[in-house]
Amino acid sequence: MRLKVFRAATTAEALADIRRELGPDAVILGIRRQGRSVEVSAACEPPLDEPVIVAPAARATPLARHNLPAALAARLGGERVEDALAREFRFVALPDGSARPLLLAGPPGAGKTLTAGKLATRAVLAGTPPLLVTTDARRAGAAEQLTAFARILGLSVTVAQTPAALGKALAARAPGQPVLIDTAGTDPFDAADAAFLVALIRAAEAEVVAVLPAGLDADEAAELARAYALLGSRLLVPTRLDQARRLGSVLAAAWAGPLAFAEAGCGPGPADGLIPLTPSLLARRLAGEPLLLEDNAA
Amino acid sequence: MSASLAALPLPLSAPSRGRIIAIASGKGGVGKTWFAITLAQALAKRGRRLLLLDGDLGLANVDVQLGLSPAHDIGAVLAGRVALPQAALHLPTAGFDILAGRSGSGSLAALDPAALDAAVALLPDAATRWQDVIVDLSAGLDSATRRMAASADLLLVVATDEPTSLTDAYAVLKLHQQDAPGSAVSIVVNQAQDLSSGRHTYETLAQAARRFLRREVPLAGIIRRDPKVKEAIRNQAPLLTRHPSSTAGNDVDRIAEAISKGRPGA
Numbered sequence: 001m002r003l004k005v006f007r008a009a010t011t012a013e014a015l016a017d018i019r020r021e022l023g024p025d026a027v028i029l030g031i032r033r034q035g036r037s038v039e040v041s042a043a044c045e046p047p048l049d050e051p052v053i054v055a056p057a058a059r060a061t062p063l064a065r066h067n068l069p070a071a072l073a074a075r076l077g078g079e080r081v082e083d084a085l086a087r088e089f090r091f092v093a094l095p096d097g098s099a100r101p102l103l104l105a106g107p108p109g110a111g112k113t114l115t116a117g118k119l120a121t122r123a124v125l126a127g128t129p130p131l132l133v134t135t136d137a138r139r140a141g142a143a144e145q146l147t148a149f150a151r152i153l154g155l156s157v158t159v160a161q162t163p164a165a166l167g168k169a170l171a172a173r174a175p176g177q178p179v180l181i182d183t184a185g186t187d188p189f190d191a192a193d194a195a196f197l198v199a200l201i202r203a204a205e206a207e208v209v210a211v212l213p214a215g216l217d218a219d220e221a222a223e224l225a226r227a228y229a230l231l232g233s234r235l236l237v238p239t240r241l242d243q244a245r246r247l248g249s250v251l252a253a254a255w256a257g258p259l260a261f262a263e264a265g266c267g268p269g270p271a272d273g274l275i276p277l278t279p280s281l282l283a284r285r286l287a288g289e290p291l292l293l294e295d296n297a298a
Numbered sequence: 299m300s301a302s303l304a305a306l307p308l309p310l311s312a313p314s315r316g317r318i319i320a321i322a323s324g325k326g327g328v329g330k331t332w333f334a335i336t337l338a339q340a341l342a343k344r345g346r347r348l349l350l351l352d353g354d355l356g357l358a359n360v361d362v363q364l365g366l367s368p369a370h371d372i373g374a375v376l377a378g379r380v381a382l383p384q385a386a387l388h389l390p391t392a393g394f395d396i397l398a399g400r401s402g403s404g405s406l407a408a409l410d411p412a413a414l415d416a417a418v419a420l421l422p423d424a425a426t427r428w429q430d431v432i433v434d435l436s437a438g439l440d441s442a443t444r445r446m447a448a449s450a451d452l453l454l455v456v457a458t459d460e461p462t463s464l465t466d467a468y469a470v471l472k473l474h475q476q477d478a479p480g481s482a483v484s485i486v487v488n489q490a491q492d493l494s495s496g497r498h499t500y501e502t503l504a505q506a507a508r509r510f511l512r513r514e515v516p517l518a519g520i521i522r523r524d525p526k527v528k529e530a531i532r533n534q535a536p537l538l539t540r541h542p543s544s545t546a547g548n549d550v551d552r553i554a555e556a557i558s559k560g561r562p563g564a
Contacts, residue, residue: 001472001506001510002465003461003464003506005461027505027506027509027510028505029501029502029503029505029509030498030501030502030505041464041502043506043510045510070448070477070478070479071450071481074421074445074446074448074449075422075449077415077445078412078415078416078417078418078419079415079416079419084419087422087426219479
């Protein structure tokens with residue numbers, strides 16, 4: 001920016017001086033009277049006259065390729081990635097839905113239904129068949145996908161389209177039975193969508209899990225995570241962690257929420273399961289290593 | 299590695315780490331270091347456990363302004379000779395801790411990349427130990443300064459009414475927008491003749507940001523010119539200790555009040 005302060009007897013004279021010296025693109029930044037004269041600050045920003053600014057050197061850390069927001073990259077720099085992740089993020093075990101119902105929320109296509117199927121599979125294998133509820137009857141075939149998973153597991157799916165119906169469905173829960181609630185894709189920036197989701201959460205007194213796919217734009221993911229955190233979510237389940245090649249959005253989302261990492265969705269089928277996330281596993285994934293079968297504790 | 303769910307904060311609660319507040323100006327000689335010290339003292343007065351970190355390895359002078367001879371400095375911490383908590387010096391009269399910079403040993407910009415990473419990583423590390431970490435950035439726009447600014451939770455850009463200061467402050471805003479888009483930044487006008495001319499200085503800079511960067515940058519506060527500031531600096535004493543009530547001191551105190559309430563742009 002080239003800034004210059006012009007003094008003249010009248011504003012018109014000052015403006016003429018500015019046009020002559022700085023050209024037609026000059027912008028007036030401020031005008032004030034100083035005694036008998038007028039003082040006008042003006043500036044222009046000609047792209048070619050800009051001093052050459054050398055950007056901060058790219059760092060050869062495994063994180064550089066993941067397109068992290070700069071503020072987060074700075075916090076994660078300078079030490080072992082695993083240690084930095086352990087310090088900057090929270091990692092918690094995903095509850096099983098027996099203490100409080102687990103409600104899966106996220107944008108359309110995030111993998112909520114598949115995650116519900118994976119959690120249901122795990123519960124059945126643990127000997128505690130869950131109460132499986134979906135609030136998504138809007139989308140064609142929405143309930144059918146979950147029903148297909150449930151049929152294999154010998155479970156039924158309750159469809160509850162309203163907060164009241166959800167409350168009623170939960171009354172059928174056996175004592176100590178895990179509850180898994182799948183929801184329709186939400187736009188958390190849409191007031192009606194957000195209000196409906198909050199009503200469902202309240203009706204179920206649910207623990208909300210934000211389900212977000214890896215590979216989104218980092219800023220987009222951060223804004224979504226912040227929105228779900230405001231709606232009451234504390235937990236993040238990133239999906240497609242095995243497929244995505246850039247994990248900046250996953251870290252940006254957990255950071256912005258803030259949301260704690262619980263587990264990560266990997267693999268296309270309900271039996272492929274979820275992997276509990278740890279700093280070491282996430283660090284290895286950031287370094288480009290594939291997720292190993294041994295990682296799959298489900 | 300997994301903690302229990304009960305250990306998680308409730309939704310909407312603030313992260314448990316302290317805040318990093320970086321002070322930049324672009325141009326030197328606008329009162330940046332003096333402001334960092336006085337803001338540190340004003341926040342500490344409000345009961346915040348605070349570290350003032352001199353982010354300049356080249357021409358550090360926080361310790362000089364305070365008349366200190368610290369045993370350790372940031373160089374010793376970066377070299378791994380002393381741990382951060384041991385290197386910080388507590389100042390009972392001012393109520394906060396300082397980590398001195400280092401003068402005359404080459405600038406942070408000249409560090410090799412690993413040392414530079416370590417210097418930048420000092421800030422979040424300090425934020426796990428102190429409630430507020432104020433970083434007095436060096437003048438100029440070298441990459442160490444830019445990365446430290448980018449990792450701050452709040453960047454305060456100090457400017458005076460001189461065209462050179464405004465131009466350099468604008469350059470700080472512009473680069474910060476590239477390095478940390480959307481992060482919090484506010485303007486501090488220093489050495490203002492009076493509140494209305496300070497307001498004019500702020501508006502000039504804010505208008506440049508609005509027109510060229512398409513960004514609204516709020517005003518953190520205006521500090522009026524006050525002969526007591528020079529007097530305190532000459533005596534190597536913090537202003538609020540030497541003059542508990544002064545025009546400039548009260549102006550900084552108002553900025554501290556807004557920051558401690560979480561609205562530095564108000």
